[in-house]
Amino acid sequence: MATSDRRLPAPWVNPFLLAPMAGYTELPFRRICRRYGAGAVLTELVSVDGMVRGSPSTWHLLVTDPSEQPVGVNLYGSDPETFAAAVSMLVERTPFRWVDINAGCPVPHIVRRGAGAGLVETPERLAAIVSQVRSITRGPVTVKSRPGLRPDRVRIFEIAAALEEAGATALTIHARTADQRHAGAADWELTAEVRRCCRRLLIVGNGGLTSAAQAVEYLRRYELDAVMIGRAALGRPWIFAEANALWRGQAPPAPPTPDQLRELIQEHFEGLLELERAHPALRKRRQPPERIAVCRIRGHLLHYVRGLPGSTVVRRQLNDLCTPDQLFEAVDFVIGARARSHGTHGGGTANTPTSSNTARSPAD
Numbered sequence: 001m002a003t004s005d006r007r008l009p010a011p012w013v014n015p016f017l018l019a020p021m022a023g024y025t026e027l028p029f030r031r032i033c034r035r036y037g038a039g040a041v042l043t044e045l046v047s048v049d050g051m052v053r054g055s056p057s058t059w060h061l062l063v064t065d066p067s068e069q070p071v072g073v074n075l076y077g078s079d080p081e082t083f084a085a086a087v088s089m090l091v092e093r094t095p096f097r098w099v100d101i102n103a104g105c106p107v108p109h110i111v112r113r114g115a116g117a118g119l120v121e122t123p124e125r126l127a128a129i130v131s132q133v134r135s136i137t138r139g140p141v142t143v144k145s146r147p148g149l150r151p152d153r154v155r156i157f158e159i160a161a162a163l164e165e166a167g168a169t170a171l172t173i174h175a176r177t178a179d180q181r182h183a184g185a186a187d188w189e190l191t192a193e194v195r196r197c198c199r200r201l202l203i204v205g206n207g208g209l210t211s212a213a214q215a216v217e218y219l220r221r222y223e224l225d226a227v228m229i230g231r232a233a234l235g236r237p238w239i240f241a242e243a244n245a246l247w248r249g250q251a252p253p254a255p256p257t258p259d260q261l262r263e264l265i266q267e268h269f270e271g272l273l274e275l276e277r278a279h280p281a282l283r284k285r286r287q288p289p290e291r292i293a294v295c296r297i298r299g300h301l302l303h304y305v306r307g308l309p310g311s312t313v314v315r316r317q318l319n320d321l322c323t324p325d326q327l328f329e330a331v332d333f334v335i336g337a338r339a340r341s342h343g344t345h346g347g348g349t350a351n352t353p354t355s356s357n358t359a360r361s362p363a364d
């Protein structure tokens with residue numbers, strides 16, 4: 001492996017990491033990914049200003065449990081002092097010790113405030129944030145960034161040098177410039193070049209990985225310390241088990257059967273429900289926990305059923321799913337459609353999920 005003795009110890013247990021994704025990487029999904037072998041997981045972006053203000057919806061993002069370790073918090077903001085205040089609160093009130101600084105979010109109002117990808121324009125400020133955070137937590141301090149704001153403003157080499165100087169543990173490079181957002185080609189050659197220049201910083205590659213085989217290939221080809229998988233893990237958390245097997249030269253495990261997939265969706269849903277029930281005080285909207293958990297899993301559901309026969313019906317009716325009964329009727333419809341298409345069932349005509357009275361819109 002490329003990691004040299006001069007580098008700080010990595011905060012992950014294997015080199016296949018789950019990327020932070022707002023709206024997706026909540027505790028239950030992180031836990032599932034860890035169980036399938038993700039080397040580490042990260043929360044979605046959490047505002048340091050929101051933490052310091054005591055915003056309940058911000059603190060809701062900081063619920064964790066020991067089974068998901070190693071886990072880092074993806075923090076965003078622009079002011080080193082506010083980072084320091086937020087990380088002091090984090091250390092005092094939660095078990096999180098690993099801080100990952102978001103220097104890659106391309107959302108214009110965040111960039112304009114000098115946070116997220118705005119920090120790539122100010123490497124000295126990013127380094128000051130790392131120093132402040134390091135003075136408060138003994139855990140690893142990592143940064144997730146991009147090559148630059150635009151192709152003609154690549155500053156990742158300056159950033160890497162500043163972070164090495166400030167004592168960061170690792171730099172994840174989402175190898176697309178901020179103006180590309182999440183689409184288009186990712187420049188992994190550039191990531192490899194940064195890796196070759198860095199003596200002390202661990203370098204993690206990210207951007208556009210679509211399969212376990214590609215994750216293993218890129219880890220080796222670009223001689224990186226780890227790779228981070230984002231969208232390819234949505235609905236496919238077993239990608240981490242596949243990557244680990246391939247990395248060790250073993251055959252990847254078979255993907256879940258339809259019944260196992262249903263159990264997985266159920267586990268995910270129950271995790272979301274438990275989260276909502278356990279932390280009512282942190283909930284912004286005063287809706288029943290069942291309803292919130294159903295709303296939260298809808299985005300994941302599309303990924304879980306992607307490519308399965310019947311998934312287009314679920315996609316069309318997604319926003320009408322409001323209760324657990326409606327949710328699982330839709331899940332069973334897809335799982336049943338898959339079984340029918342494999343001839344497992346007698347081939348009778350299936351009801352679509354809305355053909356029964358359980359899928360009415362809330363207005364009904």
Ligand SMILES: Cc1cc2nc3c(=O)[nH]c(=O)nc-3n(C[C@H](O)[C@H](O)[C@H](O)COP(=O)(O)O)c2cc1C
Nearest residue numbers: 019020021022044045144174207208209229230231
């Ligand atoms: C829906 C979505 C939400 C994201 N949220 C975050 C976030 O909260 N923090 C962050 O650092 N990156 C975030 N990202 C960027 C991902 O972590 C990752 O860098 C990007 O998706 C590229 O990886 P991929 O091509 O494997 O998906 C998000 C990406 C997506 C698609």
